[in-house]
Amino acid sequence: MRIALVLLGVAIALALPFFVYPILLMTILCFVIFASSFNLLLGYVGLLCFGQAMFLGLSAYIAGYLLKTTGVSIEIAILAAALVSALLGGFVGFVAVRRTGIQFAMITFAFAQFVYFMLLQSEFTGGEDGMQGIPRSDLFGVVDISDSRTFYYFVLAMTALAIFAIYRVIHSPFGEILKAIRDNEARVESLGFRPERFKIIAMMISAGIAGFAGALKATVFQFATLTDVSWTVSGEVILMTLLGGMGTFTGPMVGAAAIIFLNDELAQFGEWALIAQGVILILVILFLRRGVVGEAGALWRRMRNRNKG
């Protein structure tokens, strides 16, 4: 049953670019990775990073800069950018884990704004204008993938890789400790683990994967702007995760797809996109805290139990 569903999903993903505009699909994929990286922290460690956009945005600029100036192949640029992002994540984690809960959120929020100012003032980013003309250089230095539909398959493969990585983290012994920290930090500490260390490593992984998404996004659009670092994007990823269902594996992916579609539909109405996001977030928090996938899962379990009993 499960395998059949996965196979169906793969078949749809492979066929989609023949029916839907590839750039939109690739945007969705980037945000699927991005939202999943955020969910790794919020859903599995209980840390609300209110500045996840700093990893997305910084990494987009770094990948763009490498591709524009050094002529490295595309996978090297993306990995290098993700690595820098992971290091930033480690530093943010090192400082921010000194406070928990709500203050962790506020510190990461301030951090992201700091990164925003730094990027605004740096020369290499192009300031307000952003960085344009990022090339899609050859994969492994030999395979030309610059055509949009070919590039979609590249992004799809990268997404599969990132999602698999997150899956492995969550289902590893390390992931079990993360979940235990979320549920009862004092208990984990009493067992001889150091929660701070685990949180910092989780931050690094999450930031690295978010950076991976940002670097991919830069190659999809072939430009990087300050929007990617802004707090509206940090908020958007929270909305995606909550709408889909935090702490569920597929929830953030569903949420990402839904919000990107919505943004695309509302793009022509200007302000309405943000207002709609605000209203949806309020409704989700008031009435649908488990998210769409979380509620569906709960319903499914209830029905199964009733059939059994």
Next chain:
Amino acid sequence: MFDGITPQLLFGQLLIGVINGSFYAMLAMGLAIIFGLMHVVNFAHGAQYMLGAFVAWLLLSTLGVPYWGALFIAPLVVAIFGLVMERLILKPIAHLDPLYSLLVTYAATLVIEGAVRLNYGSTGLPYSSPLPGGVNLGFMFMPWYRLWVVVFSIFTCLGTWLLIEHTKLGAYLRAANESPETVESFGINVPRMMTLTYAFGVGLAGLSGVLAAPIYQVSPSMGSTLMITIFAVVVIGGMGSIMGAILTGYLLGIVEGLTKVFYPEGANLVIFFIMLLALIFRPRGLFSGEKS
């Protein structure tokens, strides 16, 4: 290295620092009150500050109500708005993790700012000073209105602090935070008190907005850009400490102003650096009366 620094520049920036600090202090105080008494992180504080400025601007441009009238009416309007917000979106989630209050007020910010932008555009609207002119102090020119803002904000902060820390009402509020059941058994309606506390904090934000209107331009995003600094102020001062928030607010405003004189490039970032240092060396907050 300090050759090019004239007294005019130094005192001019110092004054700007004190003015900015006044707003940091008033907003951080409101945030600290709301957090300390009801464990809500009011992200919408910046948007409510902006609403205060906007209501003042609307009162003047449509009804001709002058600044001095707006100073009373606008905070009331914003406080009533806060009252409705608390009942609609904060009360239903009061029993949950405070993270939800941060998120739901963030969402409200998106809606409020979006709605204002939709109706009035995103450019700044001018609001002329009710106290034109000023006095020449010899080493600098002191506009009357700025002097008024500094004095008024100091009195507002001190008054609020006294109200909460040194009156019976304040004692009830603090007790309700520690043990709502006990306070309720004294015959006090705790939920209503919480609603009024939120409205009071929001009204303070609205009041700051009216004060700010003649100094900064009235624009939809004037609050959210300020929120970043306010968050840093609250983190540095220690969450929930009212005096900590007030002192840190003024202090950081002044430090920021001085940085503009001696190292202009760093002015945007200095508050953030202080936050980093404070977190690393005083992880419980500079003025920690905290309970986390």
